[in-house]
Amino acid sequence: MSLLEFARGPAIHWSLIILTVGILWRLLGVLALTRGADLSRPRDAFGNFKGYRTVFSRSWPAGEFTTATMFQTSVAYVFHLSTLIVVFGVTPHIEFITGLTGWAWPGLPNAVGVGFGVMALGSLLAMILRRLSKPAVYCSNTGDFITWVLVALPLLTGLLAFGHLGARYETLLALHILSVCALFIWFPFSKLMHAFWFVFSRAQSGIVYAHKGVRI
Amino acid sequence: MTATTTSTPAPLFPTFEQVFQGLSGQIGQLRELAPKPKLPDKERVRRAIDVLIEETNADEAVWLESCIHCGQCTNACHYFQATGEAKYAPMRKMELYRRIYQREIGPFRAWYKLTTPKIKLSHLEELQELAYDSCSECGRCTMVCPMGIDTASLVHHLRSALVEAELVPPELATLHQEQKYRRTVFGASGEKFIELVQRIRDHYDMEVPLDKPQADVLVLSSAVDLVGNGNGLLATAKVMNHLGIDWTLCSDAFESANFGLLSGDMALWEKLSAPIVDAAIRLGAKTLVIAECGHAYPALRWNPMVKGGELPFEMMYISEFLGRQAQHGKLKLRPLQGRVTYHDPCKTGRRGGAFEEPRAVLRAMQADVVEMPANKEFNWCCGGGAGIFLLDDATRLRDESFRIKMQQVEQTGAEAVVVSCASCRLNFEAGRVKNRWNKRVESLVELVAQQLDEEMAA
Ligand code: SF4
Ligand code: SF4
Numbered sequence: 001m002s003l004l005e006f007a008r009g010p011a012i013h014w015s016l017i018i019l020t021v022g023i024l025w026r027l028l029g030v031l032a033l034t035r036g037a038d039l040s041r042p043r044d045a046f047g048n049f050k051g052y053r054t055v056f057s058r059s060w061p062a063g064e065f066t067t068a069t070m071f072q073t074s075v076a077y078v079f080h081l082s083t084l085i086v087v088f089g090v091t092p093h094i095e096f097i098t099g100l101t102g103w104a105w106p107g108l109p110n111a112v113g114v115g116f117g118v119m120a121l122g123s124l125l126a127m128i129l130r131r132l133s134k135p136a137v138y139c140s141n142t143g144d145f146i147t148w149v150l151v152a153l154p155l156l157t158g159l160l161a162f163g164h165l166g167a168r169y170e171t172l173l174a175l176h177i178l179s180v181c182a183l184f185i186w187f188p189f190s191k192l193m194h195a196f197w198f199v200f201s202r203a204q205s206g207i208v209y210a211h212k213g214v215r216i
Numbered sequence: 217m218t219a220t221t222t223s224t225p226a227p228l229f230p231t232f233e234q235v236f237q238g239l240s241g242q243i244g245q246l247r248e249l250a251p252k253p254k255l256p257d258k259e260r261v262r263r264a265i266d267v268l269i270e271e272t273n274a275d276e277a278v279w280l281e282s283c284i285h286c287g288q289c290t291n292a293c294h295y296f297q298a299t300g301e302a303k304y305a306p307m308r309k310m311e312l313y314r315r316i317y318q319r320e321i322g323p324f325r326a327w328y329k330l331t332t333p334k335i336k337l338s339h340l341e342e343l344q345e346l347a348y349d350s351c352s353e354c355g356r357c358t359m360v361c362p363m364g365i366d367t368a369s370l371v372h373h374l375r376s377a378l379v380e381a382e383l384v385p386p387e388l389a390t391l392h393q394e395q396k397y398r399r400t401v402f403g404a405s406g407e408k409f410i411e412l413v414q415r416i417r418d419h420y421d422m423e424v425p426l427d428k429p430q431a432d433v434l435v436l437s438s439a440v441d442l443v444g445n446g447n448g449l450l451a452t453a454k455v456m457n458h459l460g461i462d463w464t465l466c467s468d469a470f471e472s473a474n475f476g477l478l479s480g481d482m483a484l485w486e487k488l489s490a491p492i493v494d495a496a497i498r499l500g501a502k503t504l505v506i507a508e509c510g511h512a513y514p515a516l517r518w519n520p521m522v523k524g525g526e527l528p529f530e531m532m533y534i535s536e537f538l539g540r541q542a543q544h545g546k547l548k549l550r551p552l553q554g555r556v557t558y559h560d561p562c563k564t565g566r567r568g569g570a571f572e573e574p575r576a577v578l579r580a581m582q583a584d585v586v587e588m589p590a591n592k593e594f595n596w597c598c599g600g601g602a603g604i605f606l607l608d609d610a611t612r613l614r615d616e617s618f619r620i621k622m623q624q625v626e627q628t629g630a631e632a633v634v635v636s637c638a639s640c641r642l643n644f645e646a647g648r649v650k651n652r653w654n655k656r657v658e659s660l661v662e663l664v665a666q667q668l669d670e671e672m673a674a
Pocket of ligand 1: 293294306350352353355356358367368597
């Protein structure tokens, strides 16, 4: 079995299984816990529902914090959006998803895909440099750095494979797929799970404060 | 209508500056009286972990799971902003909680038990500074966190764990023990309370109802009123009488302060709330008014263990009560000279929701109010909340973070800061004295009493 066959075969399959089972296990393990009851009388009877607004409103910092968080917020947005576009927009990825699910949609022109890939990698680089330059602010741990490396590698290997740079295309493609496998395996055990938690976490706090009539 | 003062007798009580100095002396003595740990180390750790397991529900678990170490919360925390020290970053305050959660409750606990070190007493000892001295549970970091994590709630659970580990800071531990076993705070007993009421009645020849059945409003006092600042209670009485409210105090339910809540002892928190709730029911009150004692608001009004919806009375903070009177045009006040700004105590503001009412009171005295650049939900804590103003070890943190507050006030050009919380007021007073700050610090209720317009009311 060649490296590429291994990557396309057992590696990607097992990593997808670990990703799915891991995510479900972690989500259910937490969400199945009981919820504490707040028996105090809410400020207004249906006010608590207003708390759900926080799920959306917290997508951008409040005016009070815009200046202080401008760099982090904008770079994070550039990273998230360009990564999303790359993951779901370039033709080889769409073909892979079609193979798994049967769904298909038109891909982006190659140059555009590369452009977003470079943006994603660039923003990731900007974020790690800032993280390293302000240790007191970020209080980074090993998990933060592993996550960074495992997110950066697929972007880097993807761009290299696309440009046929540095090694044989098959080898680069195999490395790209393997780096994605590593990311899939790491995902359920890491802070990458915030992709799910953010909805619950924001909603909970929104409700806790809305109960007292405070909009956060 | 009740009798009010006709001529102005000499002041019965000292100024707040004198009160502050007297209280500082008393606070200084608390350290020596602190109880020593009695349990073996292992037991203290076990109990702390057990209480966290018990108190961790899905909400806490989600918050603990959600942190992405993005560092945004450091922008919001006064202790971090004032010192720049990594250990005071909000997300650091929940690190040990997360470790305990991951080892004991989380979905991958089997893995974490194998791979992470056991929790030791030394870890909990290090936590003391993070959960008490450097977190006033103000909630400001939640306002910026992209995940919306409520660090303040998590820190409160950590305080519960530290109560079990016998690691409450000495000053809070002394008051916690005193209120737990003697039901007094700074020695403020029921007898002393009755005596204080009598002194006000005699000196000012005014009516101060005590234990009056079927009064509409039951008003609480606080230890600060009792052990020093009688002016607080005096002002409240004057205002209630002026408004013609059918009100009363209660000789066995007068204390707003709750060292169960402040220390993190949930059982004591509940125990201390119960007699107040019972008294309000027994007296048939329709409204319970909580004195200017910030944490008493969450201790009673937002007490998650008291079924508020089923009570036959409403609970409100004094600033809310006065604000509603003002909003209904019942509070007639003389115009206030000079510019003021209003400081929202964390417990009644961001973590309580009483924003508009105190401002309505200031409007009723046509005050020239200028808001601080960060106000209401975004207000900076003064640095002394959640019992921190009592802690000697937190002096540096308090002093440094107070500078942020001073800058905020300076930017308004106000001559005075109005506060509606005895802890904030004591902390502001300490900051004012230390920095020789040229601002006045006013209590909302005392300001109202001072501005009462007898003629307009008549
Ligand atoms: S709750 Fe307030 S004091 Fe505590 S960490 Fe957050 S901002 Fe800092
Ligand atoms: S802002 Fe929220 S997610 Fe970011 S480090 Fe702080 S607590 Fe964690």
